[in-house]
Amino acid sequence: MRTPVPDYLAHVLDDCDDHHIGQLADYIPELAQANPNQLALAISTVDGEIYSVGDDEVEFTIQSMSKPFTYAYVLQHLGIETVLNKVGVEPSGEAFNQISLDKENRPKNPMINSGAITTHSLIPTDGSQSSAEILRAFMSELAGRELHFDEQVYASEIKTAYRNLSIGYMLRTVGILETDPVHIVNGYIRQCSIRVTVKDLVRMGSVLANGGVDPKTGKRLLNREVVRQVLSVMMSCGMYDAAGDWLTTVGIPAKSGVAGGILGVLPGQVGIAVFSPKLDEHGNSVRGIDIMERLSRDMGLHLMEAAPSAQTIVQSHYLTGVDDSISVYVLRGVLKFTEAEMLLRILQNEPEGHSKIVIDLSKISLIQDVGKRMFLEGIDRLIDDGHTLLLVDPERRLDHSRTYKDRVLHVFENLDELLEQQH
Template sequence: MRSPIPDYLLEVLDSCGEDGGAVADYIPELAAADPDRFGICVATVDGTIYTAGDADVEFTIQSMSKPFTYAIALADRGIDALNERVGVEPSGEAFNEISVERGTGRPKNAMINAGALLTHSLVDGDDSAAQSERVRAGFSRFAGRDLVVDEQAFVSELASAHRNLGMAHLLKAAKTLDCDPVEIVRGYTRQCSVKVSCQDLAIMAATLANAGVHPLTHETLLSRPVVRQVLSVMMTCGMYDAAGDWMTDVGIPAKSGVSGGVIGALPGQVGIAVFSPRLDSHGSSVRGVEAFERLSRDMGMHLMDVAQEGRSALRGAYVTEGDDPMTVYEVQGDLRFAGAETIVRAIAEGEHETRRVALDLTRVYRLHDVGRRMLLESVRRLGEDGLEVVLVDPECALPEAADVGSERLTVVDSLADGTAST
């Protein structure tokens, strides 16, 4: 069976409007971006990648670099030490506002430019070049491949970095920044000029969603306390002066960038990245925000919509014995997107040498809307593939199955009934 998830992602891209917003024009290299590019990638915490559209097109990471540099600095300095230098409060201001806290001289958080400049200065390294290389190498480990700096974009952005230079000199005057403001702006600009794709960003976000363990290499890159700190600041500060709207409408820890990307990390489930260069008044991708709203609504991804418990959704998969064997998938628990995706993937990857496939919902005690729709689509596609489907549903958890309209579907109350129906 072919998984329905890539088709759904294509539908999301098709449903998001093309009007509104404009590419960033204060950086010449960004002003030349193709405004019609649109890509999306969803990476699960166990390493499955789903893409649609321009997911492999590279662009500069820009402000989406901030959570990852913050993570590196937290790992280098420790959470308490970093909190003394950079705050964690939402600023309520635009990303490039020139401001610091009164009395302390601290930037309000690490997601606005002032905080990101200071955070970059706190990464370990003997000099600015060493710090920049540590950041680039760290990003590469998060992405699972060697990332490079777009030198042309770096030169273009550095030439117009007057506002960031003003912030850096303000931090220096407030005695918050210890080193040369010009060198820090140079290093931060290189950080923002690292080239990534949607797929890179989704994998990087999935590493945060997976408590710091890389979903593909299985390497532990960050400690759990560091990940919790990063995700918390992303949730409250990552979308700048639109953070409140984002929290209520989307509810996923996120970060945007003026190149047109938006990343989200849903703890324990997925990393998501969307790319579309046209920006809104907050400096976030218009279609990227719309796509995240759609994903959150359709897939039940809002962080405050808490599952009752997180047991494994796939209890077992096996083939029955007898003259007419049957491939059985036993489903259990509270089925949301991540759990349903596990089931859908197992079915999609199954060899199915039997003519019949059973989906046993006996131990399912809650089916969220996204889980219901994904299971129904799987039942439909199995029928299209020419397989007989037996739905074991004693509690009528999936009453809509009767509407699938497949003559190859049989609904029974027990697996024994399904075996007897041959």
């Protein structure tokens, strides 16, 4: 059986592909040359599995999506209190490039340009590497591969960096920046020119979703306190002056970039990255927002309604019957997207054949709509592979007795009675 998750993601991409309003980031000449039709989507789970569709191999510049990771780096190395002395955490309610400070002459948060330039200035250096190179190496570790700078985009942004330079000089005037603002702004722009794919972004996001631990290597890269601080600021400030609308409609901590990317991270569950270059008036990807809203709605990912995820959905799995011809899966917990994906990934290891598969749902306390749809799709695919499916579902929480391909479900009240009938 092949898990249906990629098919679902492709379906979402197709549904959102006809929304062509918006404009390219034409104030950066190189970004104005982007292909407006490119579209990609990727999802990572907390155990490191990545699903991606569309133009998922296309590299684009990370831009402002670098801000949370720069913030995480300086928090990790300097401590939260030290960083708070320089950069606040309050939503600005203003555009990302607004020239403004709070009452203490600090940038209001690290997700707007003034805060991001300040955060970049805090990167500890010993002179052997530039601050941008330190960040490139850090983000490469998060992404699990070597990332590189886009020299053309960097050169293009430097030529038109008048507003960021004015922000830098303002920050130097009030004492927030302590060294040459031109050098710091150049480093910040170089930080934004790192090239990534949506798969890189969700691999980086999976570290945040997993509390600072790289799920692929098991290595702790960030402290839990740092991750909590970063995700909190992403939730309240990551989508600039559209943050309130984002919180109510999508409800996932996120950060956007003017190259057309959006990275969302739901702690303990998933990382999501989308890429589509056309932007709205806030500087956020138009189709990217559509996709994120759709996923949040379909998958029940809004932070205010998401229930805790289980580490595993399968309580036990064993073989029984004549010649071990019956494969029994006993499930426990809730069946949402995260758990359904995990279950389908386990079930796809069942070899094709004519064996019987028993799935016991009696210890499942909640089945969300997306979990039910994924589960029924998985049953259809197992039947396509030649298996006979038998379910234990005493509360009939699947609502009907047929799959989406109109196959009759064989539903039993009790696992022991079912197995006795099969011997």
